[in-house]
Amino acid sequence: MKFTSHVYRLDYLNTHYIEIPVSIVKKLGGKFNVRLLCTINNQLTFQCGIVALGEGKGYISLNAKRLKELKLKKGDKVQVVLKNDDSEFGAEIPEELVEVFAQDKEGFKRFQQLIPGKQRFIIRHVCAVKNTQLRIDRALTLIENLKKLAPGKETFKGMLSKEK
DSSP: OOOEEEEEEGGGGGGEEEEOHHHHHHTTOSSSOOEEEEEETTTTEEEEEEEEEEEEEEEEOOOOOHHHHHTOOOEEEEEEEEEEEESSSOOOHHHHHHHHHHHHHHHHHHHHSSOHHHHHHHHHHHHHHOHHHHHHHHHHHHHHHHSSSOTTTTOHHHHHTTTT
């Protein structure tokens, strides 16, 4: 789906976003629990989800890094292409986490039992650092902490606890 939008700002969340019109939300099934690949101005493609904005509209957040890469600011007009993201977890799993899963079957089993948002949290938290050793350390810490938490009682704080 292709459409034109603008860059807006949600001051209370301190973030920029692209508004998704009601007509596009309806074409996506009228729901907001859908994972997508978003391409902006034919320059940058990233995995995302739509957040409800009200009145049937939705939005996709744009972090500072993406704004800078696209040279965008509030009010700029953008061309948007949305496609369904059929990837297993809605985010690309870093090789460091893949390796932890290969060596820790119990950890991978617990990861698979998480709701998708918590799976993506783990993936993104590992990806948030560039240094390979830090990624390995984060992956190990998150999965070790996950295994200590009772199934169904996993919290972000619990998964992050004692992280260095």
